[in-house]
Amino acid sequence: MRLVAALAAAMVVAACGGSAASDDGVLRIYTSVTESTVDAVVAGFETANPDVTVEVFRAPTGEVAARVAAELRDDGLRADIFWLTDPLSIQQYDRDGLLRQWQPDNVDAVPEEFRTDSFFGTRILNLVIVADQSLMERPNDWSDLTSIEGDVAIPDPGFSGSAFAALGFFALSPDYGIDFYRRLKDNGGVQVRSPGDVVNGVAEGLYVAGITLDLTARGAVEDGSPISLVWPASGAISLYSPIAVVDTNGSDTAEAFVEYVLSQEAQTAIAGTGWEPIREDVDWPYAGAKQTIDWELAFDRQEELLADYREIFGG
Numbered sequence: 286m287r288l289v290a291a292l293a294a295a296m297v298v299a300a301c302g303g304s305a306a307s308d309d310g311v312l313r314i315y316t317s318v319t320e321s322t323v324d325a326v327v328a329g330f331e332t333a334n335p336d337v338t339v340e341v342f343r344a345p346t347g348e349v350a351a352r353v354a355a356e357l358r359d360d361g362l363r364a365d366i367f368w369l370t371d372p373l374s375i376q377q378y379d380r381d382g383l384l385r386q387w388q389p390d391n392v393d394a395v396p397e398e399f400r401t402d403s404f405f406g407t408r409i410l411n412l413v414i415v416a417d418q419s420l421m422e423r424p425n426d427w428s429d430l431t432s433i434e435g436d437v438a439i440p441d442p443g444f445s446g447s448a449f450a451a452l453g454f455f456a457l458s459p460d461y462g463i464d465f466y467r468r469l470k471d472n473g474g475v476q477v478r479s480p481g482d483v484v485n486g487v488a489e490g491l492y493v494a495g496i497t498l499d500l501t502a503r504g505a506v507e508d509g510s511p512i513s514l515v516w517p518a519s520g521a522i523s524l525y526s527p528i529a530v531v532d533t534n535g536s537d538t539a540e541a542f543v544e545y546v547l548s549q550e551a552q553t554a555i556a557g558t559g560w561e562p563i564r565e566d567v568d569w570p571y572a573g574a575k576q577t578i579d580w581e582l583a584f585d586r587q588e589e590l591l592a593d594y595r596e597i598f599g600g
Contacts, residue, residue, distance in 0.1 A: 312339045312538050316368040317346045325554040330545045346374045365539040368528045371446035372580040375527045379403050385532040391547045394564045398577050399525040406525030407546050408560040412451050414515040415487050415502045416494040424494055426518040431468035435493030436475050438483040445479050450524040453583035456590050463593045476598045487512050500559045520574035
């Protein structure tokens with residue numbers, strides 16, 4: 286199920302409400318975050334809280350949304366925690382009143398642009414440029430992708446939350462606008478499914494460059510792939526991976542888990558799995574200039590932005 290369709294399903298049934306979770310010493314986390322990252326954090330939390338058993342349902346964003354929708358429709362939402370990949374995937378739950386409004390004691394460790402009154406950034410995902418290593422003139426910034434010689438790969442914003450972040454950034458920016466995608470298309474832009482497909486396509490010589498996540502590109506470079514990671518001169522497009530307590534279910538234990546995820550210990554573990562930590566006091570050797578987007582505005586205009594994009598790339 287595509288991201289947009291799954292979120293729409295959640296919107297339809299959200300008003301049905303949910304039953305309170307049983308006080309059985311079990312903390313239930315619904316997440317789309319990478320397995321190694323979730324496992325590392327959960328292991329640390331369980332070590333510090335041996336009386337708590339953590340149950341994790343981990344799946345792609347669309348599958349998580351489908352499960353939430355089904356539970357809201359049937360016996361009630363069982364999750365205590367949502368830990369998702371990007372702000373778009375959690376904003377509808379917030380609008381529907383499913384999330385607890387509160388502030389963790391260590392919330393100040395999260396930069397203001399990466400938190401709200403009900404969900405908080407746990408790691409930062411950066412969209413960067415990946416280029417064929419053999420290019421004589423590599424792109425230096427986003428605008429170079431519209432004039433480079435050769436096909437450029439673009440991940441599908443209807444499938445990938447990070448790809449939608451790129452669409453939101455470019456379409457809502459006065460420096461680019463939706464015309465950025467028209468210029469990409471006119472210059473040989475090709476839509477692929479995901480940021481990982483971008484890296485694979487560039488590595489295989491199908492495309493000369495593309496838009497992808499820094500972790501994906503960095504991993505490929507470290508594995509010897511013939512690509513280069515280019516951090517755009519004007520800044521990577523940054524999005525944050527939010528965590529929230531489900532209001533009807535979340536206990537003090539759920540709040541304690543969020544506090545732990547934002548702690549230096551857990552943030553160090555997150556950095557150890559390859560993602561940029563949300564805390565600035567945790568070492569991260571790959572930091573560069575960043576640009577963020579107005580997620581509230583992007584969410585409100587989601588259907589419009591995707592429709593404009595589809596007029597250009599189809600789908």
